[in-house]
Amino acid sequence: MRIPTPLRQLWRRIHRQARLDLWFPQVPVAIAVAAIGVLALLPALTADVGDLLHDHMPAFTDMLRQFAGEGPPPLLRGVPNAVIGIVQIVAAIGLVLRSRIVWVATLVMTLAHLVLRVGYDGRPFTAPTELLTAATFLALALSGRRFDRSSLAAGTLFAFGATMLFFAYGVLGTLVLGQGFEPPIVNVVQSIYFTVVTMSTVGYGDIVAKSDEARLFVISLIVIGITVFLSSLSALVGPLVQGRLASILNLKGNGKMRRVDHFIIAGTGTLARNTVRELLTRGLGVVVITEDDDIVVEGAEMEVGDPTDLEVLRRAGALDARAVLALSDDDADNAFIILALKELNATAKTVAAVSARKNMDRVRRVQPDMIMAPNVFGGEVLAMALTEEKIDGERLMERFLDVNKDSKS
Numbered sequence: 001m002r003i004p005t006p007l008r009q010l011w012r013r014i015h016r017q018a019r020l021d022l023w024f025p026q027v028p029v030a031i032a033v034a035a036i037g038v039l040a041l042l043p044a045l046t047a048d049v050g051d052l053l054h055d056h057m058p059a060f061t062d063m064l065r066q067f068a069g070e071g072p073p074p075l076l077r078g079v080p081n082a083v084i085g086i087v088q089i090v091a092a093i094g095l096v097l098r099s100r101i102v103w104v105a106t107l108v109m110t111l112a113h114l115v116l117r118v119g120y121d122g123r124p125f126t127a128p129t130e131l132l133t134a135a136t137f138l139a140l141a142l143s144g145r146r147f148d149r150s151s152l153a154a155g156t157l158f159a160f161g162a163t164m165l166f167f168a169y170g171v172l173g174t175l176v177l178g179q180g181f182e183p184p185i186v187n188v189v190q191s192i193y194f195t196v197v198t199m200s201t202v203g204y205g206d207i208v209a210k211s212d213e214a215r216l217f218v219i220s221l222i223v224i225g226i227t228v229f230l231s232s233l234s235a236l237v238g239p240l241v242q243g244r245l246a247s248i249l250n251l252k253g254n255g256k257m258r259r260v261d262h263f264i265i266a267g268t269g270t271l272a273r274n275t276v277r278e279l280l281t282r283g284l285g286v287v288v289i290t291e292d293d294d295i296v297v298e299g300a301e302m303e304v305g306d307p308t309d310l311e312v313l314r315r316a317g318a319l320d321a322r323a324v325l326a327l328s329d330d331d332a333d334n335a336f337i338i339l340a341l342k343e344l345n346a347t348a349k350t351v352a353a354v355s356a357r358k359n360m361d362r363v364r365r366v367q368p369d370m371i372m373a374p375n376v377f378g379g380e381v382l383a384m385a386l387t388e389e390k391i392d393g394e395r396l397m398e399r400f401l402d403v404n405k406d407s408k409s
Helices: 005-017 026-046 049-055 057-070 079-096 100-120 128-142 152-176 188-199 212-251 270-281 310-315 331-343 357-365 374-386 393-400
Strands: 263-266 286-290 301-304 323-326 349-353 370-372 401-403
Touching: 026 079, 026 100, 026 128, 079 100, 079 152, 100 128, 100 212, 152 188, 152 212, 188 212, 263 270, 263 331, 270 286, 310 331, 323 331, 331 349, 331 357, 357 370
Parallel strands: 263 286, 263 323, 286 301, 323 349, 349 370
Antiparallel strands: 370 401
16 A cells, blocks of 8 residues: 555655664664563562572572572573573664664564463463563564664674573573473483484484473474574575675676666656666666655666665665765755765765755755756746846856855866
């Protein structure tokens, strides 16, 4: 369903004034994920803390003794939720950086957290934490396109960290639910053995889950394990394959993959389309930015998005472009596009179209290299012709192309 034009214009105005391209939706989503992680971690941290502080070292010794072979201490109850909580707090940093692989892992972890709280803990779905978790999962799913950054270093770090956390999740979880297995898991060695066998998908069958809680835990262990493996694989292999593919395509001279020394046109009106046609007839590369994915300008590459969005300008290759022409029908949009390019520190020539004479001075303040005012030019010519004035070609050209004397050569 197509969004009505007034609503799109209102959203674009809000987007520009609030600078949403710099922090939305990654920052709110990261805060929500971190909040869920803290809420999951607090019960485990506060469980029996009073008793531990009261008993001091004797209680600590008892805890170690229990951990070694007599079953898990009370402090370890709720470990599955606590481990996922720790992962979510750490993942919030990656979400702020818009990491794709962290987004995938967080999406799965948030779903696992919701299943554990509703299914394993038996809590009602109307609880505030569960509603927050469900809303965060929905927000993550809907905002996936914004998390598009990947690197080999980040992928390697994620793969190692995710594997270690998943291993800790399996070991501590089996200790907590040890009596739900047959034979019971009562020490660390058995817990490590069962976790490794499950992670490797060997499944000897010598230790099996008997209680419902243990079965749910094993299900979560298998699902999260498969997700961690696939996510780690894509985190390591994905950037390598992507970089190699881009390198091959660039060597073949594919202009669509290698946007360098091209012209970017923001707008799809009559002026923009005529400019695109003239540039294409001269054998020049052109990228057109449009917010309507139904619009196609023949012969030009298309980039769908808000032309005032820094990320959209980066995707269009603004940092390597020869010139960026803001030729939309909205003078305010054209001014904001020039401001966005300055924020990117782009070295490309900038051209802004102005439709109304009253906006000339306002657009000049953003200091584009050139201002194109075809409507002002046309009105000037028509007035001269009707009043039989002498047509001053030099003056008309200055009206039509208002060149910034301090612009880059």
